[in-house]
Amino acid sequence: MPADPTLDLDLAAVLDESRRLAASIKPDSGPWDAIVVGSGAAGGMAAYQLAMAGIKVLVLEAGRMVDHRKEYRTMEWPYASPRRSRLPPDHRALAVAEYNFLDRPYGDNPAFAKYKKLASYAGNSFTRNWVVNEKEHPTTGTPYSWVRARVLGGKTNFWGRVAIRYGPLQFQAASRDGFDVDWPFGYEEVKPYYDKVDVLLGVSGTKEGLDQVPDGIYQRAHKLNCVEVHFKDAVEKMGRRFIPGRAGVTTDGVLGNKYRARCLGRGRCSRGCDIGATFHSPTALIFPARDSGKCTVRPYSVASEVFLDPETGRAAGVRVIDANTREVMDFKAKVVVLGAGCLDSTRILLNSKSARHPNGMGNSSGLLGNYLSEHHMGPRGSGFIATRIGTEPTLDDGRPTGPYIPRFRNVTDKHPDFIRGYHFQGGGGSNEFPSHAHDTPGFGKGFKSSVRKYYPALMSIGGFGEVLPRKENRVSLDAEVRDAWGIPALRFDYRFSDNEIKMAKDMADTAEEMLRAAGAENIKIDPTMLPPGWSIHEIGTARMGDDPKASVTDRFCRLHDVPNVYMADAAPFVSGGTQNTTWSILAMCWRTMDHLKEEMRTKA
Numbered sequence: 001m002p003a004d005p006t007l008d009l010d011l012a013a014v015l016d017e018s019r020r021l022a023a024s025i026k027p028d029s030g031p032w033d034a035i036v037v038g039s040g041a042a043g044g045m046a047a048y049q050l051a052m053a054g055i056k057v058l059v060l061e062a063g064r065m066v067d068h069r070k071e072y073r074t075m076e077w078p079y080a081s082p083r084r085s086r087l088p089p090d091h092r093a094l095a096v097a098e099y100n101f102l103d104r105p106y107g108d109n110p111a112f113a114k115y116k117k118l119a120s121y122a123g124n125s126f127t128r129n130w131v132v133n134e135k136e137h138p139t140t141g142t143p144y145s146w147v148r149a150r151v152l153g154g155k156t157n158f159w160g161r162v163a164i165r166y167g168p169l170q171f172q173a174a175s176r177d178g179f180d181v182d183w184p185f186g187y188e189e190v191k192p193y194y195d196k197v198d199v200l201l202g203v204s205g206t207k208e209g210l211d212q213v214p215d216g217i218y219q220r221a222h223k224l225n226c227v228e229v230h231f232k233d234a235v236e237k238m239g240r241r242f243i244p245g246r247a248g249v250t251t252d253g254v255l256g257n258k259y260r261a262r263c264l265g266r267g268r269c270s271r272g273c274d275i276g277a278t279f280h281s282p283t284a285l286i287f288p289a290r291d292s293g294k295c296t297v298r299p300y301s302v303a304s305e306v307f308l309d310p311e312t313g314r315a316a317g318v319r320v321i322d323a324n325t326r327e328v329m330d331f332k333a334k335v336v337v338l339g340a341g342c343l344d345s346t347r348i349l350l351n352s353k354s355a356r357h358p359n360g361m362g363n364s365s366g367l368l369g370n371y372l373s374e375h376h377m378g379p380r381g382s383g384f385i386a387t388r389i390g391t392e393p394t395l396d397d398g399r400p401t402g403p404y405i406p407r408f409r410n411v412t413d414k415h416p417d418f419i420r421g422y423h424f425q426g427g428g429g430s431n432e433f434p435s436h437a438h439d440t441p442g443f444g445k446g447f448k449s450s451v452r453k454y455y456p457a458l459m460s461i462g463g464f465g466e467v468l469p470r471k472e473n474r475v476s477l478d479a480e481v482r483d484a485w486g487i488p489a490l491r492f493d494y495r496f497s498d499n500e501i502k503m504a505k506d507m508a509d510t511a512e513e514m515l516r517a518a519g520a521e522n523i524k525i526d527p528t529m530l531p532p533g534w535s536i537h538e539i540g541t542a543r544m545g546d547d548p549k550a551s552v553t554d555r556f557c558r559l560h561d562v563p564n565v566y567m568a569d570a571a572p573f574v575s576g577g578t579q580n581t582t583w584s585i586l587a588m589c590w591r592t593m594d595h596l597k598e599e600m601r602t603k604a
């Protein structure tokens with residue numbers, strides 16, 4: 001196979017810039033009012049909110065800066081890469097030999113052999129420079145596919161753009177079915193912040209009036225294509241809904257952000273959108289915050305712990321290990337905001353041990369690290385819609401997201417086998433690469449005409465289900481294994497329960513039911529659950545609540561134990577519904593920052 005020219009991306013300038021910034025920003029370069037750890041959805045929104053309020057903020061980001069113009073390679077043709085963006089074995093985050101001995105989801109454990117395609121997140125030519133190397137970032141315990149991106153913007157550089165609100169069904173889930181506890185407030189409390197996020201960042205979609213996925217303030221939606229319109233007719237006769245996807249993408253433009261332009265419908269958004277139509281934290285939040293003159297970004301800054309002022313018991317700042325020089329530095333500020341992503345923020349707190357907090361900062365309840373939750377995925381179905389077989393192909397891939405089937409279980413009814421519910425994402429039509437070609441038998445001319453015949457007719461859907469927040473699903477610090485910077489690795493103790501397994505079975509059954517109702521041919525159903533972590537929607541390991549004995553943070557995501565430490569990511573979330581997490585992280589973070597701004601204004 002010829003060399004792949006798409007693998008050679010010249011990053012010299014951005015690496016130079018990152019090293020220069022890290023070398024020039026030292027603990028005495030301040031003073032700063034607030035330190036924000038991380039620069040993804042959470043850290044980006046926290047930094048933006050604080051800087052725009054005139055608060056001097058230092059962002060400590062473990063990875064390097066990002067060159068969005070060069071690294072978001074939206075306009076590259078698939079055939080520019082001989083492997084169509086798949087990596088040669090020696091270019092994966094893990095080398096091929098390591099697959100043979102690592103006993104992780106990535107390793108040669110027969111139970112996980114089919115999931116080696118984790119490389120589709122970690123190892124394609126567009127994301128490989130962002131996703132962490134598992135060798136430097138080990139985990140232990142039960143298998144968990146913890147996808148991490150250590151670079152400015154974190155995972156928002158290549159997120160899937162599905163932008164859905166939590167609603168009353170999620171905030172008051174426990175009151176509806178008696179499992180666990182409700183959030184300490186309802187949807188109405190967060191709704192104004194979802195509205196503000198919609199306006200600031202831009203989201204496309206349609207108003208549907210559904211409680212399970214409340215409407216937002218939408219820009220122009222992307223239309224369903226022919227095969228999807230047919231599928232919608234069939235699904236909606238069953239009393240379910242099939243709606244255009246809600247995408248964290250501006251289709252009409254946003255005001256006052258020179259880094260962003262409206263969507264041109266090119267459909268290769270997962271490589272990063274080089275015109276900034278998709279929400280990415282750098283272009284949408286960090287760069288504007290920096291332009292305000294109030295926000296300093298220090299790359300290569302691995303936060304290892306939050307340290308205390310021994311006299312006041314309040315947090316004094318954040319200890320940093322420079323990712324390149326290994327220099328250890330203490331950066332100080334009045335307030336610390338953790339936005340390193342749910343699990344990394346939890347790890348930092350668990351590692352922040354002192355005489356006052358021997359089990360980690362914020363852990364007087366003993367609950368820090370418990371209640372890890374996310375979504376379970378896997379069951380999926382596909383088929384060819386008969387009326388579209390052999391018809392003229394249409395151009396169907398210029399969309400940033402596909403349609404959505406909102407949750408229909410345990411909304412007005414009560415399912416006999418499980419509580420909570422699931423949604424489907426999916427879609428159909430003639431996309432850039434005909435995915436059914438892999439399963440089409442034959443070769444040569446006959447093979448090509450067969451692929452073309454079925455090309456406009458393919459419809460496929462896959463489910464995302466709620467994982468119940470259970471105390472026994474937890475992370476802790478491993479006593480022996482450390483990462484490349486000497487910080488204890490996270491140990492997972494996480495399993496799906498009977499509720500998830502029964503729900504997954506129902507997902508497969510209803511996928512088949514809907515494809516049959518749409519008159520699909522050659523239906524294929526895969527009921528297999530993907531490994532834990534696959535959803536990349538981790539939440540809950542520093543849950544919020546009003547009772548300090550039963551929660552880690554208060555209702556404003558502030559540690560009960562140390563009142564000047566806030567959490568900006570999904571760690572305080574009580575439960576996650578079926579919805580993708582990012583839009584809720586952004587809304588909740590804005591709400592948390594409003595509380596912090598008010599505290600700083602009135603109590604400074």
Ligand SMILES: Cc1cc2nc3c(=O)[nH]c(=O)nc-3n(C[C@H](O)[C@H](O)[C@H](O)COP(=O)(O)OP(=O)(O)OC[C@H]3O[C@@H](n4cnc5c(N)ncnc54)[C@H](O)[C@@H]3O)c2cc1C
Nearest residue numbers: 038040041042062150154155160161162303340580581582
């Ligand atoms: C392929 C893919 C598809 C996705 N699709 C969707 C979707 O369609 N819809 C949706 O809602 N969500 C989706 N997600 C999830 C979404 O990306 C996350 O919800 C979101 O990015 C979380 O934001 P965050 O700020 O909490 O964490 P991140 O975006 O992970 O950012 C964390 C940041 O903290 C930094 N950091 C970590 N540890 C440290 C440390 N010790 N010191 C300093 N900095 C640190 C990291 O380098 C990173 O920059 C997807 C994710 C992936 C990978």
Ligand code: SF4
Nearest residue numbers: 263264266267269273
């Ligand atoms: S379809 Fe829109 S959001 Fe996606 S890459 Fe193109 S312009 Fe950006």
